[in-house]
Amino acid sequence: MSPDAGPAAGTSPPAPGRPVVCVVGAGPGLGLAAARAFARDGYDVALVGRSADTLERLAGEVEQAAPVDVGWAPVDVADPDALTAALQRFVAHTGRLDVLHHNVSVYRSGGVEDVTAEQLLADVAVGTASLLSAVRAVLPALADARGSVLVTGSGAADRPDAGALTLGVQKAGVRALLQALAPGLRERGVHAATLTVHGVLREGTAFDPARVAERLVGLAARRHDDPATWQPVHDLRAAGEDAA
Secondary structure (H helix, E strand, O other), rough: HHHHHOOOOOOOOOOOOOOOEEEOOOOOOOHHHHHHHHHHHOEEEEEOOOHHHHHHHHHHHHHHHHOOOOEEEEEOOOHHHHHHHHHHHHHHOOOOOEEEEOOOOOOOEHHHHHOOOOHHHHHHHHHHHHHHHHHHHHHHHHHHHOOOEEEEHHHOOOOOOOOOOHHHHHHHHHHHHHHHHHHHHHHHEEEEEEEEEEOOOEEEOOHHHHHHHHHHHHHHHHOOOOHHHHHOOOEEEEOOOOOO
């Protein structure tokens, strides 16, 4: 694959009727786990992230997990124009988009004496505002598909870390934004949900990325349910304490 060939580099148009998921903020942790889980569930996959080298490697790993088409585009998600253009090129290539998964955040170490207001705003542009840019870019396609917008949340929204000031702000903000968007999206037939992970992502634990990814696939399937049953906020906890 080569990004020079476009956001779906190295792929052919997906099979008719096969759903498409786009993972914004694809990385080697949950982003990869989610892409694999959706691929195994029969989705073609689009990956968006900052590093072309990383995306190319992740695309290869997803292709090994399931016989689906995988495309990718290196993008600065804090740039609304660049993100919009990349997502719209994906939709133009695939002809559809069924699930938009927003998996974006910035981890910046530092307390009150270390983090500036400018840095806070820059991180919020990445971890929070990019959700709005992404949804606006693909809303017509999601509405046509009766699709789903999924957001990876974090317990930092409720228990912010004084040593990573901006993370809790990003996560609280993106959850509030998703909740604010949900009624308008529902009117367009688009399901919206955020999954708050109340723990540290780590293999072999209750917060194994693979487990979180399967939960996301399950949430995506709820777009087929009665919209009256849709809920925007969901939780993943340890010891079988998952919320609905």
